[in-house]
Amino acid sequence: MPKVSVKGQNMPESPIRKLVPFAEIAKQKGHKVYHLNIGQPDIKTPEVAIEAVKNASVEVLEYSHSAGFDSYRENLAKYYQNQGLPINKEDIIITTGGSEALIFAIGSTMDEGDEIIIPEPFYANYNGFSTQNGVKIVPVMSGIENGFALPAIVDFEKLITPKTKAILICNPGNPTGYLYSKEEIQQLAELVKKHDLFLIADEVYREFVYDGFQHFSVMNEESIAQHAIMIDSVSKRFSMCGARIGCIVSKNKELMNTAMKFAQARLSPPTYAQIASEAALQTPQSYFDDVITEYKERRDTLVNALNSIDGVEVSKPKGAFYCIAKLPVENAEDFAKWLLESFDLNGETVMVAPAAGFYSTKNVGQQEVRLAYVLKKEDLIKSAEILKAALAVYGK
Secondary structure, three states: OOOOOHHHHHHOOOOOOHHHHHHHHHHHHHOEEEEOOOOOOOOOOOHHHHHHHHHHOOOOOOOOOOOOHHHHHHHHHHHHHHOOOOOOOEEEEEEEEHHHHHHHHHHHHHOOOEEEEEEOOOOOHHHHHHHHHOEEEEEEOOOHOOOOOOOHHHHHOOOOOOOOOEEEEOOOOOOOOOOHHHHHHHHHHHHHHOOOEEEEEEOOOOOEEEOOOOOOOOHHHHHHHEOOOEEEEEEOOOOOHHHHEEEOOOHHHHHHHHHHHHHHHOOOOOHOOOOHHHHHHHOHHHHHHHHHHHHHHHHHHHHHHHHHHOOEEEEEOOOEEEEEEOOOOHHHHHHHHHHHHOOOOOOOEEEEEEEHHOOOOOOOOOEEEEEEOOOOHHHHHHHHHHHHHHHHHHHO
């Protein structure tokens, strides 16, 4: 029998999706499952985006330019400029989701066997993107005790080798919700200049910032214009996860010319999704104001409810819509499976994402789960009640 590749065997399963079969079994039993495992917002997609697709007069569904619609890139650049980011049309390549933008970034900056330093826990698919490219992740640990703040620069520096090509951050962070300060970004800027590295910033949650804090982009740090690569997406900003439209952004011409070769190899991003994404740029500020208010309330609802459960430790996020909770269990993945297989409270249960899959260091995060507060507040309260009842039973 022919064998699959070693690379394929090494591709990690998604900690977000791997428990789906267990959730399906729970639903077959007639149980309602509250999905805190995945960052799929229930916020309505802007009507202007939906209408643009409905009203599009497309007679031939053609390829677009490999960099995406010229008009979309132009309008997207204006959108960024209105946010104070010095980004022009030629700095942007439209991609099939932020995922493809990350794959382009890693493929354009690293060869097989090279290394990328990432603060962990980190978005689980960074493991997959690195494996795809034969790149080694070198983790630098952050911790729940200080809210997953940026590790000390000395911790980064001691990991840098001749194989190191980039540092990757997610800001605000998935799965932690941590928001890097201007000072922390500037510390990283000095480090990448000193060692001639790229700084890749996954900024897909840039609008989701709370408590009066401000997002500071790597594109705002002019001193690293040739080092900075920004990753973005419409998925969360406009609640358009299914559109699969993102972008890679950089002032580095050689980098962007290289990324364009990857873009040409996959031909073009999807046409209808670009139509929707370009139209979404017309969304009024009131939409974002309402969404941010809603998510802040959801965050407070979930964090307060979790803090009321004995033995649970949770870090209060400053951005995005995730938090990491440390549970009084030995193995959070076993607990997550048990929740779906063997527990219900009045016919209802909860699906969570075991956080060990958000680390590359073995046997770390075993007691932690990532929770996405993308459900309405009543459902978050109910979910916390179920977790509290489940932990009381599980502990016995």
